[in-house]
Amino acid sequence: MKIRTILNKTKGIFSNDRYWIKAIYILLVPLFLLSLSCVLSIGILSLFDITDEATRVQIAQLISGVLVFIGSGLFLGLLFSHNPRKLLALKEGNSMAILLSCFAALAAIPLINYISSLNEHFITYLNKQVIPGALNSIIEMEATNDNVIRLLLGDMHLGTMLINLLVMAVLPAIGEELFFRGMLLGTINRSIRNHHICIWITAVAFSLVHFQLGKFIPILLMGGMFGYLRIWSKSLWLPIAAHMVNNGVIVIYYFFFKGETYGIDPENIGTSGTPWILLVFSVLLIALLTDIRRLAKSGPTRTALLMEEENTAENKK
Helix, strand or coil, X not given: CHHHHHHHHHCCCCCCCCHHHHHHHHHHHHHHHXXXXXXXXXXXXXXXXXXXXXXXXXXXXXXXXXXXXXXXXXXXXXXXCCCHHHHCCCCCCCHHHHHHHHHHHHHCHHHHHHHHHHHHHHHHHHHHHHCCCCCHHHHHHHHHHHHHHHHHHCCCCHHHHHHHHHHXXXXXXXXXXXXXXXXXXXXXXXXXXXXXXXXXXXXXXXXXXXXXXXXHHHHHHHHHHHHHHHHHHCCCHHHHHHHHHHHHHHHHHHHHHCCCHHHCCCCCCCCCCCHHHHHHHHXXXXXXXXXXXXXXXXXXXXXXXXXXXXXXXXXXX
């Protein structure tokens, strides 16, 4: 009871603060929790003397995934609104729209891969021809991050695949969407009424946080798509589902096919030699998003709508 009382008194305590004060909180809280997650990770790894590199990465991602984005999103949502559930858009979403959002994430893969290849070629050109060597450190850091991902995806059995799905798909999808499309987009939308501006400001922040210059544009576009799913439906469950599928498909593929079966790598679909796939899936993506927007406006589910109508009719009597 005491905890509930504290939470009720904490709700919306900073709701009337100026936007720049909220911006400071949005920067400081995740940084504090990131520092805390690093300390906890080091402590746990040292305490249990864990030396396997893949396990060390999984534990670090697990702790940071829970604390940094999920923790920040929920805590700041509580501080910034008297109705955190509404700010974070945690209402039920239309079940069919959620399912189609998952298919949209799959349909977007060829287009995102194609844009990613263009982005990487541009960064390489920039680093070699325009500002020679200036981006070497960033490119090397991105290569190191890619090696870490390959380490996690290599030689998976069922147990490690499930752990990888948790730390690479489930937690990032829930945490990043809570923070970016939930708390951040909801907070910005209270100051800027233009949904498009809010979505793309959030998408830029989302892309910057990934620290992947070679994939900045595709991550930006995915962030934009997630933002529109949230705005159309007023529910965070659509972007969470799409984000989870987008991250999880690579884990599942590498578990079953090791990235080599039939010469197909999901990260290369749509880049070279498969222009028809790029065209077909791009058209399919547009069709899916159009249908999602239509369905999202109809509310949570048909059953929920019927129940609401029945309740309204009874109240009128």
